[in-house]
Amino acid sequence: SQQGEEDPQALSIQEGENATMNCSYKTSINNLQWYRQNSGRGLVHLILIRSNEREKHSGRLRVTLDTSKKSSSLLITASRAADTASYFCATDAFNAGNMLTFGGGTRLMVKP
Amino acid sequence: DAGVIQSPRHEVTEMGQEVTLRCKPISGHNSLFWYRQTMMRGLELLIYFNNNVPIDDSGMPEDRFSAKMPNASFSTLKIQPSEPRDSAVYFCASSSARGETQYFGPGTRLLVL
Numbered sequence: 001s002q003q004g005e006e007d008p009q010a011l012s013i014q015e016g017e018n019a020t021m022n023c024s025y026k027t028s029i030n031n032l033q034w035y036r037q038n039s040g041r042g043l044v045h046l047i048l049i050r051s052n053e054r055e056k057h058s059g060r061l062r063v064t065l066d067t068s069k070k071s072s073s074l075l076i077t078a079s080r081a082a083d084t085a086s087y088f089c090a091t092d093a094f095n096a097g098n099m100l101t102f103g104g105g106t107r108l109m110v111k112p
Numbered sequence: 113d114a115g116v117i118q119s120p121r122h123e124v125t126e127m128g129q130e131v132t133l134r135c136k137p138i139s140g141h142n143s144l145f146w147y148r149q150t151m152m153r154g155l156e157l158l159i160y161f162n163n164n165v166p167i168d169d170s171g172m173p174e175d176r177f178s179a180k181m182p183n184a185s186f187s188t189l190k191i192q193p194s195e196p197r198d199s200a201v202y203f204c205a206s207s208s209a210r211g212e213t214q215y216f217g218p219g220t221r222l223l224v225l
Contacts, residue, residue, distance in 0.1 A: 031212075042116075042154075042217055042219050046215060
């Protein structure tokens with residue numbers, strides 16, 4: 001079964017609005033990462049947050065991590081049409097060797 | 113850096129044929145991963161290598177799939193014989209350290225007729 005589960009599966013917003021995506025996982029982790037995938041392309045790393053961190057920022061991205069709830073959120077502020085993509089969370093679990101386990105992704109559509 | 117390089121980008125073949133997908137990881141990265149992505153099953157890890165050694169191949173669907181990494185700069189994923197249900201996008205990714213950022217290639221879109 002997947003370690004990470006994103007919610008919602010799909011999200012449609014207007015340009016300028018904020019987009020929030022959530023990720024829940026099951027086991028203890030070393031870090032959690034968010035990736036973006038544009039249609040027909042490979043995944044691109046956005047941000048990594050370690051288990052001892054609670055919040056991290058990168059440009060218009062804000063990621064939070066709550067290890068007690070085993071959940072993370074990705075906030076994209078002031079969204080743009082170019083943010084339209086699928087967003088995946090991936091966890092580096094304690095017992096997973098070198099592997100990341102990816103969730104099913106959230107498909108974000110930003111309407112101009 | 114050119115990033116992770118995959119070839120071919122697109123492959124159309126007939127059922128029963130052998131398919132070989134190729135990957136060149138980022139120089140200096142010691143971990144390499146093969147993933148398969150479909151609409152139905154999402155992104156699945158097939159196998160990963162650490163220092164050219166296969167570590168976990170539990171995701172390889174059947175004996176028809178095999179992967180090799182003869183050196184630090186090259187890996188292949190082979191499907192023999194191919195079947196229509198193997199149609200998917202196959203990604204290769206590499207990373208420099210355990211559990212850290214993975215860098216994905218552009219993928220190979222495989223269609224088996």
